[in-house]
Structures are given as C-alpha cells and as structure tokens.
Amino acid sequence: MAKSLDQYFDDLRKTRVWRSIFRSGTGSSTLHRALAIQQNVFLHLFSTKVRTRLLGFSATWYLGTLTFGTFLILVATGIPLMFYYHPSVPQAYADTKDLQFVVSSGLFLRNLHRWSAHAMVFLVFAHMFKVFYRGAYRTPREFNWVIGVVLLLITLLLSYTGYLLPWDQLAFWAITVGSNIASAVPLIGNKIHFLLLGGNAVNANALLRFYVLHCMILPLTAMFFVAIHFWRIRKDGGLYAHSSEPATMRAKASETFSSRKSGETGGIEGNPGAQGVAREAR
C-alpha cells in the first residue's frame, strides 16, 4: 500500500535529524501548542496563552500587528533594493531610475517599499489613537505607552531619512526644509543641522548619513524597541481587556490583597478559593 504524503511527513518528523532540530515535536495537544511558543527562540517573546476576549478584530483592529507587518514588508523590500543602490551623488538618482526601468521587478519593489512606508506611518498613528481610546495606556502599561511613542518617532525618522534617498527634487527640497527647521532649535540648532547633514548643505555627506541612518541605525533601534514593546505587553498582563482589569488594580494590590471594595471600577473578577494560575483552557 503506497504511503500518502501525510504519512511521509509523519515519518520525517520521527527521524533523529528532525527531532534534533525541532526539539519539542509536533502535535495538537495543549502541551505541544504551548511548547511551540515557549521553545521557539523567536516566538518565546510571547506568552503561551492569551485571553479569549482580546482575540477578536473589534478589540484592537489588529493595528499593532499590521504596523509590525508593514515593518516586515519594508525590511523584505528594502534589503533587495540595497543591491542596486549606490548612496552617492548623483549616482543615487540614476540607480533609482534603473530600478524603475531596467531592473527586473525593480519598479514593483520600489512601489511596494514606498506605499508600505506610507501605510506604516498611517497605521502607527492609528494604533496610537486606538490604544488611547481603549484606555490601554493605564497602569501598569504606562511605560509600554512611552516605548510606543518612541517607536512612533523612530517610524517618522525612518520615513524621513528614506525620503532623501532617491535624490530627486522632491527628496532634496523636503529634506532641505526639514533640516532647516532643525536649525531653528535654540542654542544648539545650527550644531544639530551641521551634524545631521555632515556639512552645511544637503550634499553627498548628507546622503550617506541618511543612508546609514535609514538602513542600519534606525532599523536596529526599531527592532530593539519593538522587542521591548512586545515583551512589556506580556509582562504587563497581556493586552488590555476593558472590564476585567481596572486601572488601579496594581495600586490596590500593593495594599491588602484580600480587600474587595464595592464600587471599584471594574472590580476584580474571580472568587476566593479560585484555582491558581495557568488553568488549562479547553
């Protein structure tokens, strides 16, 4: 009897080589599903369980996930674009034109990179407003909100530094105006302007600095803060759920942990004698 494709995969998963790579094995038991997260170096940033109530679209509109998705698309399109782009003047403009007209799929990659960039800026603002209107910045999530504002600034800077790279009229004058605003900072404005551009005007030095900022420094910083941002979501108790977590829960917990006042906004659900953490969910 011939083996089906599924049976071949099952046999593959039983081999020693496979088990040496994927240590916890596969399966659909709760244990295996938890291990799939917990034993994975990339995924163990997340907790193995989340509250069901926050799974639906209406809770968050998935805006945070979508922002991260645009970031991934930008990295995936940006790195190939780097293969044909020389950050020198005026070669950069010729390379941008080459990407549009000569390189296979170059036009598509450039378009995708540009529109994803605009989408990311829009989504990160939308995410911020949604988090605010949900009230998800309240204790104990204050610091994660601050990390979020930092990420907003990094996103804007990434978009701004990337804007210069095509070296066309649009890029050149947008950055000239923007860097002149930076020089309006009192006292240190001119110094900032000089450091940012690597000179007194937007020229070859400026292009190279913006290139390094855009392709190396800012993406690494963004990934660093994104990791903290995701970690804090988990450590602060998961995504904010409106009625099961009053804003003052942590403050009250530092008083007596057995008091239970009526009229408390939300109120702590559960009853005395409830089971401990990590109850198996069906």
Added chain:
Amino acid sequence: MADSKDFIAGVDSNAKKSPRRIVFITRRTSAQVKVETEDQIQTFPEVLFRAVVAIEVLAVVLVGISLMFNAPLEGLADPSHTPNPAKAPWYFLGLQEMLHYFPPVVAGVLVPGLVVMALIVIPYFKVNIEAEGLFLKDRARRLRIFYLVTALLSLFLIAFHVIVALVPTLVIALLMILASQSSPQSSTGFRRYLAARPLSYWVMTWFLFELVVLTAIGTFFRGPGWSWIWPWQGS
C-alpha cells in the same frame, strides 16, 4: 483595613535575633492570591494564525496598490532650483501648514516638542486615568473653565489668523457644549455617549481633529507659494 478586633498579633521582643514574617488574615477572606479566571486560549495556533492572516491581507492590499500605482519620482535634485510648492511628505504637511503662521521656533520646534512631551506623559496624569464624563461632576465650575479656555484659545488663533486651526477647535467646542447639556439619561444614544466622555477624550479628539484638518489643508488646499487653492482648481 480590618478592625483591630479581628486579630491579635504578638512579636518576639528580640526581633533582631529571630526575624519573623507575620501574616494578618482577616475573617472574611482567605490568604490566597486573586487571579483572573477568564477564558484563555493558546497563542499557537489561535493568535499566530490570526496575525499571519491579518498580515497576509495587508500584504495583498499593498501588493495590489503597488502594481497599480507608481511611486513618484521627479527630476534630478537641483540645488539651484526650488520647485513651487516645495512640500514635505504628507505626515509633515500639518507642521508645514503651521509654519505658514508661526515662526520655525514655534511651529517647528516648540509645538512638536510639546506634543511629543504631552503624549509621553499621558499615562502618568490622573486626569487620563479617570473614566467619568467631564460634565457629570461639578458641572457649573467645569463649564466656566471650559468657556474660558476655549475663548482664550480662539482669541489666540484669531490673533494669528490661524482660521484653519480655529474651525476644528470650534467644532469640538460645540460638541463639548452638547455634552455638557447631556447626561446618561439623554434622549439619543449619541448624547448619552458624549456625556460620558472624560476630559482626556476631548483633548485627544481635538488633537486628532486638528491633525487631520491641518494635514488635509496642506495636502489639498495649498498651491504655489503656499497660497490657498481649492482642490478642484488643479495646480
């Protein structure tokens, strides 16, 4: 805090030699940590698959747009020729609109700096933690403060001829007046909704509205020399 009658505690006179932990257990509850008993599900596969599908949908939409619309590319950068108008990327157009009215120190440094600082400190201020409707308590006094602040802000904007920022301010002010005339027992759902909004909601909504309006103005209503144009006039 429980009555002192509920328990007696004694401590060793030589507390330094024999340190102790003392637990006070009141009569009503037991010494157990309260935890949530909400339903939970596994991250894998539920959350991960939903995230993957959301990102896939996003990718499909963006790929579709990229196949249909080209990214803009103008002529080679020419330091000797400034295009007219020279517009910033769309997310900075709100800022550029403000630069039309205020000097760069104010519109370019002060206002964005204050906005960022205000955003950062939001969660640390009690006014943002309260979730009660603004005009449901202490109504008369709050209404007076509201009128004063709105009047001052409007006069300031009029003085600098920033009509584009004045209009959203007045719209929000009108909504707030409507909220002050509403209560949780109002006739329409909309008025009940407005009555329940706290101050933090109004400030943020005003900010959001200003952001949208200023960016829209900068995108569609500004032409050569940053002059006012109507979008249908073309440029």
Added chain:
Amino acid sequence: MAEEKTSAEAGDLNRRQFFAKLGLSSLGIAAAGTAAFAYQYLEPNVLYEPSPIVDAGKPDRYPLDSVTLDVNNGIYIIHSQEGYFSLSAVCTHLGCLTAWKPELGIIACPCHGSKFLVHQEDAKKPGDKIEGPAPRPLPWKRIWLNDDGDLLVDRSTDVPAMARDSFVRV
C-alpha cells in the same frame, strides 16, 4: 462521527484537511513565484563595465618579435613571424595578472609560479603552459584590423591557437 471517520479512511478529505491543503499549496506557489522573481531581480540586466573591445592602436607600434603587455586591459599584443596575435594576460589558474619576462623569453605568473610560452616550441604553441599549477593554456583572443587601420582585440572571444584567422597579417 463514524461516517466521517470511514470516509476519511477511504481517502476523502474532510473540510479542515481540504482547506489546509489549499492554503499550503497556495503558499507554496507564492513562495516558488517569489523565489523565481527574486532570482530574476538579482541578475543585473544592464552592466556598467567597460567594453570588451580594446583598441590597441596602429600595428607599427609593435615591432617584430615584440611582446607588449597592456596592463589596463589584461592582454598581450605579440608580433611574431606569422603576424600579430593576442594572448590573454590573465593567468588561468586563479586570475592574477601575468608578466612578460624578456630575459627568460616566457610569460610568468607571480602568484603561484605558472610559466607560459610566447614562441612556438616543437609541438607547443604560444600560450601553452611550461610548468605550474595553471590548468589551461593562456587563451588566444580575437584580433583584427578596423577601417582606420587600428588593431582591435575582443577580450570576450577566444580563437583557436595558431589558426590562420587568429593572426593579423599586415
């Protein structure tokens, strides 16, 4: 429940398996397509490299029995009894630029000591290896006269050694 089980055993798919297969196949097709387009993207369509055609100037720049190395273009122009011909100066071992040694009458590579003939010796032709790790002889490059009377060499085209058309006779 029992009916579902038996029909599954009979080789049918239930709805979950169908959608799983559909999803994975679509993902596979998308991945294959992405890989194909990615490979096409990485291969440049346009190169900004110099032309392989070298203008070596008038033939009388090269006296009889002379061996001239053009270092910028990596070719030798040699004027022998049979006429003008061109050898590649790039060592066939690992690509170093060889050198003409007039005191020894041979071409030698400084990197690993390969030595090549410049004149014919018995059965060996110019370009053949005397000694060293080079696996192949130095190739002959196509040489011809253009309308202005200049010698032109095409570095991208090899011609057979000692063939009649591999020489330019003036």
